[in-house]
Amino acid sequence: ETGVTQSPTHLIKTRGQQVTLRCSSQSGHNTVSWYQQALGQGPQFIFQYYREEENGRGNFPPRFSGLQFPNYSSELNVNALELDDSALYLCASSRDRFYEQYFGPGTRLTVT
Amino acid sequence: LAKTTQPISMDSYEGQEVNITCSHNNIATNDYITWYQQFPSQGPRFIIQGYKTKVTNEVASLFIPADRKSSTLSLPRVSLSDTAVYYCLVGGMDSNYQLIWGAGTKLIIKP
Numbered sequence: 001e002t003g004v005t006q007s008p009t010h011l012i013k014t015r016g017q018q019v020t021l022r023c024s025s026q027s028g029h030n031t032v033s034w035y036q037q038a039l040g041q042g043p044q045f046i047f048q049y050y051r052e053e054e055n056g057r058g059n060f061p062p063r064f065s066g067l068q069f070p071n072y073s074s075e076l077n078v079n080a081l082e083l084d085d086s087a088l089y090l091c092a093s094s095r096d097r098f099y100e101q102y103f104g105p106g107t108r109l110t111v112t
Numbered sequence: 113l114a115k116t117t118q119p120i121s122m123d124s125y126e127g128q129e130v131n132i133t134c135s136h137n138n139i140a141t142n143d144y145i146t147w148y149q150q151f152p153s154q155g156p157r158f159i160i161q162g163y164k165t166k167v168t169n170e171v172a173s174l175f176i177p178a179d180r181k182s183s184t185l186s187l188p189r190v191s192l193s194d195t196a197v198y199y200c201l202v203g204g205m206d207s208n209y210q211l212i213w214g215a216g217t218k219l220i221i222k223p
Contacts, residue, residue: 004155033211042199043156045211056210090155098144098204103155 004093004104012110013081021076021107023091031055031097032074034066035090037106043090049074050097078109086111116200116214123220130187132198132217137181140206145176145183148199150216156199159185195221 005024013019025032031050035043045058049068063079072093078085088108092101117135124130136145144163148156160167162174162183173186187194197218203211 042197042213042216045213048211058210092155098146100146100158100161101148101156103157106155 004091004102006089006091006104006107008107009105010108010110012112015081015083015111017081018077018079019081019109021078021089021091021109023074023076023093023104025072025074025091025093026102029093029095029102030072031094031099032068032072033092033094033101034074034076035092036060036085037088037090039087046076048097055097081111083111085109115212116202118198118200118214118217120215121218121220123222124190125222126191127189130190130194130219130221132185132187132200132219133182134185134200134214135182136200136202139180139202140204142206143180143202143204145174145180146201146203147172147174147183147185148201150197150199159198190219190221192221192223195219 004026007022033048034046037043046060046064047057048055052068065077068074088106090103090106092103094101146161147159149159150156160169160172160174162176164176167174175184197216199216200214
């Protein structure tokens with residue numbers, strides 16, 4: 001059974017650009033949640049996808065959007081990147097909406 | 113939305129029992145309480161989840177009083193490898209599926 005994987009591991013983008021981050025959920029899991037974690041802070045909930053539908057959203061602007069595919073993998077898209085978007089982006093999958101979450105290693109995004 | 117409050121940091125010694133308390137005064141009726149552990153440069157790892165009373169697994173216990181306005185994570189006989197940040201998470205259907213994390217407690221275990 002493979003765990004949660006994320007790609008890429010690191011990414012450097014310029015302000016104003018767009019980025020897509022990817023997450024493969026653990027086998028048997030139908031829920032994916034995305035988090036943003038700034039250095040030295042706790043994870044901030046971006047949104048959750050349950051069976052391909054957005055199931056909840058945190059306090060993030062619309063330029064943060066996502067998708068979940070039929071195989072339950074997921075993408076996080078961020079448009080019009082800002083310097084403050086620099087952070088570790090974590091993806092977590094679970095077998096249902098509020099079961100324990102299994103986290104991937106994260107994608108470190110740097111916006112310059 | 114439930115918000116959580118935890119101590120910023122705690123110190124303890126190897127072999128001791130450590131209790132970390134999280135306050136969540138506005139917890140909704142159907143919210144669950146979950147604790148995670150995070151090491152530097154890694155994603156958080158699930159420790160334990162509960163709704164009320166007491167839950168125990170092979171690594172920790174979770175105590176939740178009747179009013180559910182707080183919870184206590186208990187780590188028995190800690191070791192140096194338990195040095196990490198511990199997060200308290202509250203969320204559920206009543207919170208419109210928004211998952212609220214505390215700021216985390218940095219636990220330092222000393223020899």
